[in-house]
Amino acid sequence: MSKQALIQRDISWLSFNARVLQEANDPTVPLKERIRFLGIFSNNSDEFFRVRVAALKRMVEYAEKRKRLNMHMESDPQAILDQIQTTVLSQQNEFNRIWDGITKELKKEKIFLVDENHLTKTQQDFVKTFFDEQVRSNVIPLMVEGLAQMPYIRDKSIYLGVVMRKKNNAYQQKYSLIEIPAKAVGRFVILPSKADEKHIILLEDVIRFNLPNIFSYFDYDHFEAHVFKVTKDAEIDIDQDLSTTFVEKIEKGLKNRRKGKPVRFVYDKEMDAGLLEYLIRRLNLSRKSNIIPGGRIHNFRHFMDFPDVFSSHDEHRIPFTHPDLQNTMRVTDVILKKDVMLHFPYQSYNSVIDLLREAAMDPFVTSIKITAYRLASNSKIINALVNAARNGKQVVVMLELKARFDEEANLEWKNVLEDEGVKVLLGVPKQKIHAKLCIIKKRVGTRTIQYGFVSTGNLNEKTARVYGDHCLLTANRNIMADINRIFYYLENWQTGIHHLKLCKTLLVCPTNMRKQLEALINIEIKNAKAKKDAEITVKVNSLSDATLINKLYEAATAGVKINLIIRSIFCAVMENKKFKHPVKAISIVDEYLEHARVLIFHNGGKEKVFISSADWMVRNLDHRVEAALPILDTTIKQEIKDIINIQLKDNVKARTLNNELSNNYVSYAGKKVRSQIETYHYLYQKTEKQIEASSN
Structure with missing residues (x-):
C-alpha cells in the first residue's frame, strides 16, 4: 500500500471534535452534561487554533519563501487551512443549532438564560447592585480610537465592543473595548426569581445593562455592545541565548506568547x-485570518462550569477503593x-496520594523520585512531596516546563518545591x-527496598476523576531498575542517551520503543503468513505515525486481525480490499475522557500486554x-x-472510524453495551x- 494513504492529521482531529459535538446533541445525555460537552468542544477548538492552525499559518509563510527559492514542499498548508475553515464554519453552524435546542430544553426545566433586555424590576435592581459591588472595580473601558497602538488583547478572554452614540446625531459616536472579567468574577450570575424558576444572566450582559452608568461622563444616550474574541498563536519560541537559563527562556517565551499573531477572530x-x-x-486581520461570525455568546469553554441549577441529578458513579487496598492500614505494605x-476514574486516586503520604512520613524511606507533567x-x-x-x-x-499551557503553573510549582529543598x-x-x-527507596536493615508506580495518566487528582487511565503500583525489581535508569538519564x-538504552523491561522512547513495536508487529505478520493466529489491539489517544500505520497496513494485508480504539487523531485508512480481515477501528466519546494507552499482541499465544504513556505519533516516539x-x-x-474487550463491544458510545470520517455510531443487535x-x-x-471471599 502507498505510504501516502493517510488521512491528514488536522482534518482527523476536527472529526474527533465533531464526536464531542455529537455528545452535546445526544438527547439521552443529561442536560448539564450536554452543556459541558459544548464547553469541551469550545475549549478544544480554541487550543486547536492556538496550536495547529497557528503552526499551519507559519508553514504557509515558510512555503511562500520556499516557493520563491524553487524548493518543493510535500503538502500544501494553505489547502489544509482552507479545508479547516470550511469544516469549522460547518461545525459552528451545528454548534449554534444544538445550543438553540438546549436553550429550549432549559426552558422546559424552567431554567432561563436571560439578557439585559428581559429583566424584571427586582432583577434590574439586583444587577445594578451586583455590578457596583462585584464587577465595577474589575472593568476598565479602553477608548481605542484615541490610542496610537491597539491595546493588548488577551486570547483567553472575551471582549465587548461598545458603540456609543447620541440618538439625535448618528454620526457622533465613539468605540470602546471592555474585557469581561470572568476569571475574577465568574461568568454566570444567578438572579432572584420565582420559587419554581431559575434565572441566570451572563457577566457580559450585566456589563451591557450598566453601560449608561459606566460611560455616564460622555453624555451618550444610545449604546450597542457585541462580544468578540481573538485566538492567538500559542507557540513558545525558546531563544538560543547562551547567557540565559532555561527557566529564563521559558519566562521570556511566555511573555512573547502575548505578542502571538491572531489566528482566529470570532464575533457576534x-x-x-x-x-x-x-x-x-x-x-491586522485579513480574509485568511479565520474571521468567523457567530452568535451572541462566545467563550463557551466557561460552560463546562455551568451552574448546577438542575432539579434532576444523574446518579453519579462514585470511585471506590481497590479491593487489595481496603481494610489495610498502609498501601505500602500491600505493594x-x-x-x-x-x-x-472507577477506582479512587487516593491510593496514589496515600502511597506518597506514607513515604513522606516513613522514617525508613530515604528518597522519592517522580515525574510531573500536569498537576492539579x-x-x-505536591503537598506530600513537600512534607x-x-x-x-x-x-x-522532574517537572516538565514545556507542558503546553501548563508552563506558567509548573514554573510556580518549581518555586514552591525548591523553597522546600526539593531537587527540581x-x-x-x-x-x-x-x-x-x-x-521510592526505603532502607530496611542492611537492605534497600524499592517500590513505586508506572501510569498512563498525569499526577493530577482532579483530572483523575474524569480521565480513564491505568496505574500499576509495584515493587518489581526489574521495573524499578529501569525507572532508576530513566532518572539517571x-x-x-x-x-548521553545511552542510559535509556540500558532499559531491559520497559519500552522507552526515544530509544527502543519504536523498534520494539515494529518487532512485535513483525511477529504477528510472520505468524499470520504461517496460518497461525495473529492479532493486534491498540488503544491510544492518537495514531498518526506513518511508519507504524504502514506496518499495520502490512499486518492487515498479511491476515493479522487488528482492533483499534483511538480517541482523537486517526490518520490510518483502514478500509481496504487487500486486508484479509476487516479492521475494527472505533472511537469512544462518553462521560470520561479515554486517556489510557494499552497494547496487546497475540504473540503466538503468549500474549504481551502493555500500558503506556505514549501515543503513536512522531512527537511521542522520537522526541519525548x-x-x-x-x-x-x-x-x-x-x-x-477484559476492560479492552468491554470497550470493543461498545454499541452505545463507540463510533466507527472509517475512511470518510462520518462518525457513525457502532450498531449491532443484542445487548446495549x-x-x-x-x-x-x-x-x-x-x-x-x-x-x-476474604471475609469467609
Missing part, C-alpha cells in the same frame, strides 16, 4: 459594521507483597518528559521520554484484556467478590 454577527471593520483593520493495578491547582501530590522533604527525605521531581529537574533540551513514573542527560510497561501478573493482564458503565460494574463486582 450582529456587531456594528463600522466597529467590525475597525477591529479587523486595527488587529511490597503484590502488584496492584488501579483503573481511574491545589496539588495533594517528605521537610521530613528529611531526598525528593527529586527541568527537562532535557529538545525533548519532553512525558513518562509517568515514581520510585534525567539527572545526567548531558552525558515515554515508557510502556509490560504487564507480568496474569490476573492483572486478564483484567486489562455502554463500555464506561460496564467497566465500572465489572470492577465493582470484582471488588465485592474479592471482599466477600
Whole structure:
C-alpha cells in the first residue's frame, strides 16, 4: 500500500471534535452534561487554533519563501487551512443549532438564560447592585480610537465592543473595548426569581445593562455592545541565548506568547459594521485570518462550569477503593507483597496520594523520585512531596516546563518545591518528559527496598476523576531498575542517551520503543503468513505515525486481525480490499475522557500486554521520554484484556472510524453495551467478590 494513504492529521482531529459535538446533541445525555460537552468542544477548538492552525499559518509563510527559492514542499498548508475553515464554519453552524435546542430544553426545566433586555424590576435592581459591588472595580473601558497602538488583547478572554452614540446625531459616536472579567468574577450570575424558576444572566450582559452608568461622563444616550474574541498563536519560541537559563527562556517565551499573531477572530454577527471593520483593520486581520461570525455568546469553554441549577441529578458513579487496598492500614505494605493495578476514574486516586503520604512520613524511606507533567491547582501530590522533604527525605521531581499551557503553573510549582529543598529537574533540551513514573527507596536493615508506580495518566487528582487511565503500583525489581535508569538519564542527560538504552523491561522512547513495536508487529505478520493466529489491539489517544500505520497496513494485508480504539487523531485508512480481515477501528466519546494507552499482541499465544504513556505519533516516539510497561501478573493482564474487550463491544458510545470520517455510531443487535458503565460494574463486582471471599 502507498505510504501516502493517510488521512491528514488536522482534518482527523476536527472529526474527533465533531464526536464531542455529537455528545452535546445526544438527547439521552443529561442536560448539564450536554452543556459541558459544548464547553469541551469550545475549549478544544480554541487550543486547536492556538496550536495547529497557528503552526499551519507559519508553514504557509515558510512555503511562500520556499516557493520563491524553487524548493518543493510535500503538502500544501494553505489547502489544509482552507479545508479547516470550511469544516469549522460547518461545525459552528451545528454548534449554534444544538445550543438553540438546549436553550429550549432549559426552558422546559424552567431554567432561563436571560439578557439585559428581559429583566424584571427586582432583577434590574439586583444587577445594578451586583455590578457596583462585584464587577465595577474589575472593568476598565479602553477608548481605542484615541490610542496610537491597539491595546493588548488577551486570547483567553472575551471582549465587548461598545458603540456609543447620541440618538439625535448618528454620526457622533465613539468605540470602546471592555474585557469581561470572568476569571475574577465568574461568568454566570444567578438572579432572584420565582420559587419554581431559575434565572441566570451572563457577566457580559450585566456589563451591557450598566453601560449608561459606566460611560455616564460622555453624555451618550444610545449604546450597542457585541462580544468578540481573538485566538492567538500559542507557540513558545525558546531563544538560543547562551547567557540565559532555561527557566529564563521559558519566562521570556511566555511573555512573547502575548505578542502571538491572531489566528482566529470570532464575533457576534450582529456587531456594528463600522466597529467590525475597525477591529479587523486595527488587529491586522485579513480574509485568511479565520474571521468567523457567530452568535451572541462566545467563550463557551466557561460552560463546562455551568451552574448546577438542575432539579434532576444523574446518579453519579462514585470511585471506590481497590479491593487489595481496603481494610489495610498502609498501601505500602500491600505493594511490597503484590502488584496492584488501579483503573481511574472507577477506582479512587487516593491510593496514589496515600502511597506518597506514607513515604513522606516513613522514617525508613530515604528518597522519592517522580515525574510531573500536569498537576492539579491545589496539588495533594505536591503537598506530600513537600512534607517528605521537610521530613528529611531526598525528593527529586522532574517537572516538565514545556507542558503546553501548563508552563506558567509548573514554573510556580518549581518555586514552591525548591523553597522546600526539593531537587527540581527541568527537562532535557529538545525533548519532553512525558513518562509517568515514581520510585521510592526505603532502607530496611542492611537492605534497600524499592517500590513505586508506572501510569498512563498525569499526577493530577482532579483530572483523575474524569480521565480513564491505568496505574500499576509495584515493587518489581526489574521495573524499578529501569525507572532508576530513566532518572539517571534525567539527572545526567548531558552525558548521553545511552542510559535509556540500558532499559531491559520497559519500552522507552526515544530509544527502543519504536523498534520494539515494529518487532512485535513483525511477529504477528510472520505468524499470520504461517496460518497461525495473529492479532493486534491498540488503544491510544492518537495514531498518526506513518511508519507504524504502514506496518499495520502490512499486518492487515498479511491476515493479522487488528482492533483499534483511538480517541482523537486517526490518520490510518483502514478500509481496504487487500486486508484479509476487516479492521475494527472505533472511537469512544462518553462521560470520561479515554486517556489510557494499552497494547496487546497475540504473540503466538503468549500474549504481551502493555500500558503506556505514549501515543503513536512522531512527537511521542522520537522526541519525548515515554515508557510502556509490560504487564507480568496474569490476573492483572486478564483484567486489562477484559476492560479492552468491554470497550470493543461498545454499541452505545463507540463510533466507527472509517475512511470518510462520518462518525457513525457502532450498531449491532443484542445487548446495549455502554463500555464506561460496564467497566465500572465489572470492577465493582470484582471488588465485592474479592471482599466477600476474604471475609469467609
